Amino acid sequence: MTLLSAICALLACCSLALGQDRHRKAVVGTNATYRLPTARWSGAVLLILSLGTGVLGEGSSFGVLLWFLLVALASMITAATLCWQPQALRTLARSLAAIERRRSPP
């Protein structure tokens, strides 16, 4: 559960970053395949999932504390990835595009 919480926190931060225009451009260029709100909503849902799994796995006392610190670490990793390896987030960007297509098919 703790590992799941950490993965959710990392994916949440990456999604939230992809929900910002400057980072979306850095990752997928100008041909945006998803809309910014989709990434932001996905990020928010993943953040809640991270908190939920953290509390389920560790109890409320440790879980909340762990969540705050995991999100801090995940934010740092996201910033480093965007700086040095932005292309690593392309798979996530494609997943966001797939989510969007499923929600509102052309």
Place this chain on the structure above:
Amino acid sequence: MRDQTRQAFATLHSLSGVIASVLLVMVFWTGTLLVFDKEIDRWMLPETRLPAVSHEASVDTLLEENRARLATAAGYIQIRRPTPREPFVQFRFTERATGATIVHFVDPATARPLLTTTDKAGTSLLFALHYQLNITSSELGYWIVGALAILLLVLMISGIAVHRKLIDEYFVYRAGKKARRRLLDLHNLTSLVALPFNVFMPLTGLYIVFALLLPAPLSIAAQGDQGRLDREIYGGASTVPPGEPATGTSIDALIDRAEAVWRTRGGSGRADRLELKDLGTEGATLVVAEAYPADAVTISRRAMTYALATGQLLDDFEATPIVAAHGWLTGLHFVQFDHDLLRWLYFLAGLCGTAMIVTGLLFWLEARRRSNDTQAATGYRIVEATTIAGTTGLLAATAALLVANRLIDYWLNATVFVADLEQLAFFGVWGLALVHATVRRGRAWSDQMIVIALLAITAVALNGMTTGDYPPVAIERGRVAVFGVDLVLLMAGLAALIFGLRLRWRAEEPARPTRGRQGAA
């Protein structure tokens, strides 16, 4: 926000930052290290490197075997039972004759003494620096650290107010930009990602010393009876009723009784701390407490008080919700729970906070570096020298503390003056770093980083030479704490060496035009 208001916040941020940052770095850095206080203590006190305890040792036997050593206590003895991070028993008391605090470390398996120290051994210097700037003769240190915590909160609030693109730049670090931009990005990044930690730590720190800094509210609540208030918060008995002394009251039996009751109420229910009070009188009591539970953030949540003579239960303390909230806030700061992942995350967040303060100072210097007039100004030179000494100098002093610990142990083989000599080494190296930074100015960064690397590697080598616990051997012997400290020292040393040499080579390179390489973000 209006530009005028933002400018006012910027001035406040800059001014309070320059005034408080060097001391704040020290408080943050020592606090970060103290997340691993027990592990560093195992490194500094090799006699206490025991294997994990497999079963509970009998306290009655331990007391009986150490009766002569405990006879010098002035009426009060605290007993700390073994934990996974501290696999030994500690007897702590104030010596009747000298008034000094004595700590006996005892092997729980054999009840034999391992080491006797005062309360200055191991990480106690780092603790004293963290919460009172090592000003032990008065309360001044607490007041200064309290003021620093308030200033840090002011810095966090004013920093948020100053930031124009808080959300937009949350994940931004532009490695390809100029030094000034990179520093500001790193300052913003380390401030924002660990914002809850950077706010909660000074806040809970202030909360812990609140009673000392603002005693009036508690005095009013106590209504002249401080003892009653203490009993409401921590438990305890006000009076001990007279009774026929039972023959052979077993402390182990009383511990078992308390733990059996606690287990029915949830949690691990293990008594980790015992207090023998008013020894030698008819009113002697035993407090059995779950002070620092391994499985919860909340501390001091349960205690049972027994009359030592009769074994009669005098008080059954279970924290009320408000007292539990107090214990949670305090426990959040003390980090004594047994959770390795959280401990490492605390450590990383602490490093992040330290980096936030250092990058703020460096940005202040970098923003003024280009002007020759500013460079010559006394204010600039003071901030430059204190920043270097407060950053690389502090790290070198910390490494020197560990080197001194091993050297003194090897050469003097005595515990009496060890702590004093260790302190001398720490402050000596720190003072030298300040002098060096004043003389060498910007070039001192690389010099001091190379010194850090040398000291860190020397500390690891000396630990191996004096105890046999070279990193591979330590891991083979199951001494994970020692291996961990060695590993962090080697990594820090290597990083300092790389940065130091890079800075030196860069300084030796002929000046060339800066390329405008764009960052990815």
